[in-house]
Amino acid sequence: xxxxxxxxxxxxxxxxxxxxKAGVGAITVSRALREPGRVSEDLRRKIQAAxxxxxxxxxxxxxxxxSARAEVFGVxxxxxxxxxxxxxxxxxxxxxxDSSYRIQLGxxxxxxxxxxxxxxxxxxxxxxxxxxxxxxxxxxxxxxxxTAGCPVVQVMETGPDPVDMMVGFSHFDxxxxxxxxxxxxxYRRIGFIGARMDPxxxxxxxxxxxxxxxxxxxxxxxxxTTPVPSSVTLGRELFRDALAKVPTLDGVxxxxxxxxxxxxxxxxxxxxAVPKTIGITGFNDLDMMEVAFPxxxxxRTPRYEIGRLSVAxxxxxxxxxxxxxxxxxxxxELRCRESTAR
Amino acid sequence: xxxxxxxxxxxxxxxxxxxxKAGVGAITVSRALREPGRVSEDLRRKIQAAxxxxxxxxxxxxxxxxSARAEVFGVxxxxxxxxxxxxxxxxxxxxxxDSSYRIQLGxxxxxxxxxxxxxxxxxxxxxxxxxxxxxxxxxxxxxxxxTAGCPVVQVMETGPDPVDMMVGFSHFDxxxxxxxxxxxxxYRRIGFIGARMDPxxxxxxxxxxxxxxxxxxxxxxxxxTTPVPSSVTLGRELFRDALAKVPTLDGVxxxxxxxxxxxxxxxxxxxxAVPKTIGITGFNDLDMMEVAFPxxxxxRTPRYEIGRLSVAxxxxxxxxxxxxxxxxxxxxELRCRESTAR
DNA sequence: AAAGCAGATGGTAGCGCTACCCATGACGCC
DNA sequence: GGCGTCATGGGTAGCGCTACCATCTGCTTT
Numbered sequence: 001x002x003x004x005x006x007x008x009x010x011x012x013x014x015x016x017x018x019x020x021k022a023g024v025g026a027i028t029v030s031r032a033l034r035e036p037g038r039v040s041e042d043l044r045r046k047i048q049a050a051x052x053x054x055x056x057x058x059x060x061x062x063x064x065x066x067s068a069r070a071e072v073f074g075v076x077x078x079x080x081x082x083x084x085x086x087x088x089x090x091x092x093x094x095x096x097x098d099s100s101y102r103i104q105l106g107x108x109x110x111x112x113x114x115x116x117x118x119x120x121x122x123x124x125x126x127x128x129x130x131x132x133x134x135x136x137x138x139x140x141x142x143x144x145x146x147t148a149g150c151p152v153v154q155v156m157e158t159g160p161d162p163v164d165m166m167v168g169f170s171h172f173d174x175x176x177x178x179x180x181x182x183x184x185x186x187y188r189r190i191g192f193i194g195a196r197m198d199p200x201x202x203x204x205x206x207x208x209x210x211x212x213x214x215x216x217x218x219x220x221x222x223x224x225t226t227p228v229p230s231s232v233t234l235g236r237e238l239f240r241d242a243l244a245k246v247p248t249l250d251g252v253x254x255x256x257x258x259x260x261x262x263x264x265x266x267x268x269x270x271x272x273a274v275p276k277t278i279g280i281t282g283f284n285d286l287d288m289m290e291v292a293f294p295x296x297x298x299x300r301t302p303r304y305e306i307g308r309l310s311v312a313x314x315x316x317x318x319x320x321x322x323x324x325x326x327x328x329x330x331x332x333e334l335r336c337r338e339s340t341a342r
Numbered sequence: 343x344x345x346x347x348x349x350x351x352x353x354x355x356x357x358x359x360x361x362x363k364a365g366v367g368a369i370t371v372s373r374a375l376r377e378p379g380r381v382s383e384d385l386r387r388k389i390q391a392a393x394x395x396x397x398x399x400x401x402x403x404x405x406x407x408x409s410a411r412a413e414v415f416g417v418x419x420x421x422x423x424x425x426x427x428x429x430x431x432x433x434x435x436x437x438x439x440d441s442s443y444r445i446q447l448g449x450x451x452x453x454x455x456x457x458x459x460x461x462x463x464x465x466x467x468x469x470x471x472x473x474x475x476x477x478x479x480x481x482x483x484x485x486x487x488x489t490a491g492c493p494v495v496q497v498m499e500t501g502p503d504p505v506d507m508m509v510g511f512s513h514f515d516x517x518x519x520x521x522x523x524x525x526x527x528x529y530r531r532i533g534f535i536g537a538r539m540d541p542x543x544x545x546x547x548x549x550x551x552x553x554x555x556x557x558x559x560x561x562x563x564x565x566x567t568t569p570v571p572s573s574v575t576l577g578r579e580l581f582r583d584a585l586a587k588v589p590t591l592d593g594v595x596x597x598x599x600x601x602x603x604x605x606x607x608x609x610x611x612x613x614x615a616v617p618k619t620i621g622i623t624g625f626n627d628l629d630m631m632e633v634a635f636p637x638x639x640x641x642r643t644p645r646y647e648i649g650r651l652s653v654a655x656x657x658x659x660x661x662x663x664x665x666x667x668x669x670x671x672x673x674x675e676l677r678c679r680e681s682t683a684r
Numbered sequence: 685a686a687a688g689c690a691g692a693t694g695g696t697a698g699c700g701c702t703a704c705c706c707a708t709g710a711c712g713c714c
Numbered sequence: 715g716g717c718g719t720c721a722t723g724g725g726t727a728g729c730g731c732t733a734c735c736a737t738c739t740g741c742t743t744t
Contacts, residue, residue, distance in 0.1 A: 012466065014700055025724045030702060040722065057466040061412055062700035064403035065729050080432045083423060090422045093449050102463075103447045107435050121444075124354065124399040232630035261630060268610075268635035288574035288603060293610035356730055367694045372732060382692065404730035407699050 013054040022050040033058065060102070064126065073314070074127040076106040076118055078134070078198065082230075084256075084284055084303050085133065088155060091307020092131060099315070101128060110198055112138040119144040126150070129314035135159040135166065136199040151317035153310040157200060158329045165317065166327040167310045171200045174299045174332050175207025178253050178281045181297070181334055183215045185342045187251035187279045191222045191242045193263065194255030195230035201255050204283065208253055221246055230255070235262020251279035251340070257286045260296050264339070280339040294338035302330040355396040364392040375400065402444070406468065413443050415656070416469040418460055420452040420476070420540065424572075426598075426626055426645055427475065430497060433649020434473060441657070443470060452540055454480040461486040468492070471656035477501040477508065478541040493659035495652040499542060500671045507659065508669040509652045513542045516641045516674050517549025520595050520623045523639070523676055525557045527684045529593035529621045533564045533584045535605065536597030537572035543597050546625065550595055563588055572597070577604020593621035593682070599628045602638050606681070622681040636680035644672040 019026040024043055032039040032047040039047070050056070064070035075092055077085040093103060104127065106118040115132070119141055122130065129151045135158075137145065145152045145163045152164035157171060182190050192208050194201050205223070212218035224242040228234060235258055243249055254260035260282030267274045274280055274294055282289055285300035309330065313323055361368040366385055374381040374389040381389070392398070406412035417434055419427040435445060446469065448460040457474070461483055464472065471493045477500075479487065487494045487505045494506035499513060524532050534550050536543050547565070554560035566584040570576060577600055585591055596602035602624030609616045616622055616636055624631055627642035651672065655665055 015702095016700080026700090027702075027725080028723060031723085034702090038722075043723085057462065059407070059700055060467050061403050061406035062729090063702075065401070065407050065731085066700075066702040068703095068729070070403055080435060081425060081428045083425060083428070086423045086425070086428050090449070093422060093447070097449070100463075102467075105435070105445045105447050107432070107439070120399065121442075124401050125403065125444075232633045236633050258630075262633055265630075265633050265635045288600075288607075291574045291578050291604055291607050293607045357732095358730080368730090369695080369732075370693060373693085376732090380692075385693085401730055404699090405732075407701085408730075408732040410699070410732095 012059075013056045015056070015058065017054055018047065018050045018056045021054060022047045069126050069128060071100050072102050072104050072125060072127045073311070074104050074106065074122040074125075074130045076108055076115060076130070076132040078108045078110040080105075080107050083286060084156075084301070087303040088133070088307040088310075091304040091309075092311050093307075095308045095311035095315075108133075110196065112136075112141065116140050116144065119148075123148060128318055129153070131155055131310050131314065134199060135162075135168075137163070151314045153314050155306050155310045157203075158327055162326050164326065165310075165313050165323070167306050167313065167330060168328075169301060169330050169332045170207075171203040172207040172210075174283065174301070175204030175209075175253070176211045177207070177332075177334050178204075178283065178297075178299055179208040179211035180215075181336065182251050182253060182279055182281055182340055183211065183217065185279070185340055187340070187342075188217055189219075189222065189246060189248050190217065190251040190253060190279075191224060191246065191249050192255070193235065193238045193242055193252050193259050194225040195228055195234050195238065195259060197225050197227055197255075201225075204255060219246075222249070225255075230258050232258050232262040232265070235259035236266040237262075239263040239266050249278065251281075253281045253283075255283060257282040257284050257289055257296070257298055260298065260339075261288070261292065264292060264294075264296060275339050275341055279342065285333075285335055289335075290337065292339075294341075297337045297340040298335050300333040300335050302332070305330055354401075355398045357398070357400065359396055360389065360392045360398045363396060364389045410468055411470060412468050414446050414467060414469045415443050415653070416446050416448065416464040416467075416472045418448040418450055418457060418472070418474040420450045422447075422449050425628060426643070429645035430475070430649040430652075433646040433651075434653050435649075437650045437653035437657075450475075452538065454478075454483065458482050458486065461490075465490060470660055471495070473497055473652050473656065476541060477504075477510075479505070493656045495656050497648050497652045499545075500669050504668050506668065507652075507655050507665070509648050509655065509672060510670075511643060511672050511674050512549075513545040514549040514552075516625065516643070517546030517595070518553045519549070519674075519676050520546075520625065520639075520641055521550040521553035523678065524593050524595060524621055524623055524682060525553060525559065527621070527682055529682070529684075530559060531561075531564065531588060531590050532559065532593040532595060532621075533566060533588065533591050534597070535577065535580045535584055535594050535601050536567040537570055537576050537580065537601060539567050539569055539597075543567075546597060561588075564591070567597075572600050574600050574604040574607070577601035578608040579604075581605040581608050591620065593623075595623045595625075597625060599624040599626050599631055599638070599640055602640065602681075603630070603634065606634060606636075606638060617681050617683050621684065627675075627677055631677075632679065634681075636683075639679045639682040640677050642675040642677050644674070647672055 015026050015029050019029045029047050032044050079085050108115040131153045133156050135154050154166045157168040158166050224238050260280055263280055272278050280296055282296050282298035285298040289296040289298045357368050357371050361371045371389050374386050421427050450457040473495045475498050477496050496508045499510040500508050566580050594605055602622055605622055614620050622638055624638050624640035627640035631638040631640045
């Protein structure tokens with residue numbers, strides 16, 4: 001005779017306690033909680049009463065082990081402080097908060113290798129779904145996603161070859177539309193300023209370039225970039241560099257709004273008239289762009305909506321109702337403001 | 343005879359596979375992985391070889407169930423998009439990324455009830471540690487934290503009565519120092535502008551009030567607040583309100599930098615000279631405050647460091663090495679800039 | 685030399701839950 | 715009346731891992 005191991009759980013009630021109290025089998029309790037429709041009204045009430053009385057909460061770890069599926073959404077973003085991803089995360093969070101799914105966060109720091117490592121770590125946990133930023137996974141990451149055995153949503157961008165599903169918009173078009181707008185209102189020597197040139201930034205640059213070439217205005221010297229992480233400070237510095245390189249600059253398309261703000265402040269400081277001498281266009285349309293003086297033209301991107309929709313699609317897929325169209329382009333919107341109002 | 347249930351796990355190698363391949367018992371594999379020191383060099387190598395060959399990765403759910411402890415840090419923040427908490431989160435994440443701990447995120451939306459609900463949900467999972475923002479938990483939340491059976495770190499603030507440990511700084515002092523600075527450089531009719539008056543904002547306001555009263559300058563009409571979430575846009579609007587209410591206003595202490603930026607932009611738009619006519623002080627010292635024109639005085643808060651230290655303290659507590667002093671005040675720093683340079 | 689002890693390894697029995705299969709009774713159909 | 719079908723409920727056997735002993739070696743202690 002071995003004495004039973006003392007309750008390591010510290011005395012929390014288990015499903016067996018509930019079953020005993022309700023006078024039913026443990027399985028029936030389990031079913032009543034997960035598929036109420038399959039249990040008679042009568043027992044359901046009795047079980048609910050026992051649950052309430054004992055304050056029973058199912059152990060997610062035991063549940064995950066037994067069902068080989070954790071109620072966890074794995075979310076991989078390249079940055080936590082970049083407000084763009086913070087808003088995607090908020091969208092994901094809000095859409096999940098009245099379900100029982102938990103969120104497990106991974107920060108790839110814009111590194112493909114780190115993304116691989118995180119997918120390795122997430123895998124054995126058997127998440128219910130994976131949401132990853134971007135469409136430029138390494139071959140290894142892609143294989144990990146394909147064999148994860150759960151719905152996968154790539155977010156922030158759209159592309160031709162989804163692992164499973166995608167929600168985003170075209171960064172190339174965003175860059176192109178921004179540049180076309182500046183050309184249309186009369187700017188000619190339009191610079192591109194970008195930091196942290198991740199794949200999305202590269203595509204915005206490509207869109208800018210396409211527009212400039214189509215108008216016969218492209219000049220490689222107009223491009224000023226750095227792999228350094230983006231910041232308002234950096235925007236100022238890159239703008240100074242750009243101006244030193246091309247003194248005839250009459251506009252800038254900034255890779256994001258932080259950069260744009262840095263440019264705007266530097267124009268104030270150097271008494272450069274905006275939009276008269278220099279036009280400014282940003283990207284993402286953060287709240288402050290509308291309030292800035294002068295208000296700054298930007299491309300509004302549906303970050304929160306991307307987060308929400310990615311969860312909706314993943315939940316539908318879990319429920320077996322895969323969307324007809326696995327790739328959803330949520331588009332973007334050019335907001336013309338004072339900074340390009342010539 | 344029942345046939346064994348087919349491997350639901352989809353054929354991932356288990357600890358038993360590794361044990362068989364290495365010619366040892368399963369428990370020895372388990373130990374080799376978790377407490378290498380307790381296994382002989384020889385076996386350790388053999389086991390490592392088997393692990394590598396099979397690509398074995400332990401199942402965290404099974405581990406959590408068997409050991410009644412999940413390798414999860416529960417993190418509760420009131421907002422995901424507020425860059426202050428995003429930076430705390432980044433600090434937490436960075437400090438945890440080379441351990442095997444995972445992060446489970448909870449967003450309380452500044453709601454005590456939601457915090458209670460999330461703690462209820464986190465509890466049964468038996469997290470290794472809990473990190474929660476703020477010190478104003480409801481009695482229920484406090485009890486949940488006290489009975490969680492794991493280290494708890496309250497972050498962002500310090501106070502007299504920690505649940506377990508605390509890392510932060512004094513918001514009251516921050517508000518006081520900011521106001522004292524403005525008084526010292528000669529401002530007299532100094533307004534307080536604040537949005538989303540959470541407990542930390544309230545304490546900053548209290549600090550401001552203390553300084554103003556000490557200087558005999560306090561006037562309730564100088565205070566303009568709203569429970570609405572903070573934004574740059576809102577900063578502009580509140581400043582307009584404040585100015586309409588008190589036309590003789592000669593300075594503002596803003597509850598945070600977003601508000602301060604809104605005030606700055608509105609000053610530009612209305613051609614109000616900064617710092618001559620109006621002085622501006624922000625709070626948190628985001629990157630952009632230094633770059634703004636004019637650059638904006640602010641209180642630098644150690645957000646990232648708070649995240650890092652909270653994890654370090656929790657890890658130490660898990661390892662049984664509780665810090666001598668459970669409450670750590672990381673302080674803050676006044677950064678005087680052009681916006682108050684009279 | 686017997687006893688004691690520490691270090692290394694293994695076996696057994698769960699952790700709390702659910703997948704799988706089976707039992708039962710009510711009902712409808714031929 | 716026999717037989718399938720459906721709805722409802724339960725029993726058994728794990729999921730993959732680790733806590734808790736037990737065992738076995740080799741060495742020190744007295």
